[in-house]
Amino acid sequence: MKTLFERLGGAPAISGVVRQFYRDVINSPILKHHFEGTDMPKLIDHQTKFLCHVLGGPADYTGRSLAVSHRHLGITPAEFDEVAEILQETLEDFDLNHADIASVMSIVASTRADIVSGS
Secondary structure: OOOHHHHHHHHHHHHHHHHHHHHOOOOOOOOOHHHHOOOOHHHHHHHHHHHHHHHOOOOOOOOOOOOHHHHOOOHHHHHHHHHHHHHHHHHHOOOOHHHHHHHHHEEEEEEEHHOOOOO
């Protein structure tokens, strides 16, 4: 049975999703302030590795935990919801299988407590 990583098209496809996702995120009035001054190519590379790892691909990710990475950002429930909505729309734009999109979104939902401040 193929992993979610393989079903989504592997690293090249996930990289494309991540690039499009961040184009939309940095244009969101709710989210863009979190990314001012951020090295976006570095963040995109980091996020691509993280997603590849989480989705069953190569274990190239060696970064900090989600809780440690996000604790100082003060992310609100509304901001988390905005990110999730943008990700879902991005996955739909890439014509991915609805069951696979639901699997990715389930993984995202499971990270809420680690990312939202005060959760």
